[in-house]
Amino acid sequence: MRIIALLILSSTIILASTYTKADRIKDMQIMEKAMSTISTGILYNNPDIVKEGAISLSDAIRRVKPPIEVETEKDPMARYMNNRVTFSYKIVRNIDKKVKTILERFKAGDSRAASQAHAKIMKQCIQCHYEVLDW
Numbered sequence: 548m549r550i551i552a553l554l555i556l557s558s559t560i561i562l563a564s565t566y567t568k569a570d571r572i573k574d575m576q577i578m579e580k581a582m583s584t585i586s587t588g589i590l591y592n593n594p595d596i597v598k599e600g601a602i603s604l605s606d607a608i609r610r611v612k613p614p615i616e617v618e619t620e621k622d623p624m625a626r627y628m629n630n631r632v633t634f635s636y637k638i639v640r641n642i643d644k645k646v647k648t649i650l651e652r653f654k655a656g657d658s659r660a661a662s663q664a665h666a667k668i669m670k671q672c673i674q675c676h677y678e679v680l681d682w
């Protein structure tokens with residue numbers, strides 16, 4: 548009985564965290580597109596396009612986390628990398644906050660501040676690639 552309970556527990560844990568590398572790559576591509584959608588919206592002064600990009604970016608960045616392949620890693624070097632990714636959660640939160648800034652500033656008619664927040668997001672993207680991937 549106890550074994551069955553354990554099996555159920557462990558399989559739910561695995562199911563709950565099946566965020567794979569492939570999922571992460573997909574989210575990265577969604578975010579890249581969202582970033583250009585936002586700049587298109589700012590340049591055409593079109594709130595609907597800015598909003599569409601912002602929602603898509605926010606959705607995707609909230610999904611980003613260390614993929615299952617990294618979490619189940621036993622190797623110490625890989626665990627060290629994993630800690631660096633934990634550090635990058637801060638970056639994820641910063642990006643999410645800046646997306647809100649874009650929406651607020653654009654709505655207030657301040658497209659310069661909106662584009663500044665967009666540039667700050669780009670810096671955070673690059674920062675994580677630098678930390679995690681040495682890109």
Ligand code: HEC
Binds near residue numbers: 668671672673
């Ligand atoms: C938490 C860290 C992190 C953040 C933040 C992050 N990235 Fe990434 N990004 C990665 C990792 C890791 C990869 C490599 C994916 C892989 O190969 O597993 C990647 C790869 C990519 C790729 C290449 C995908 C491909 O098809 O190979 C693009 C494009 C990309 N990121 C865009 C972005 C954009 C745009 C942002 C900001 C809105 C961003 N990333 C923020 C970690 C991050």
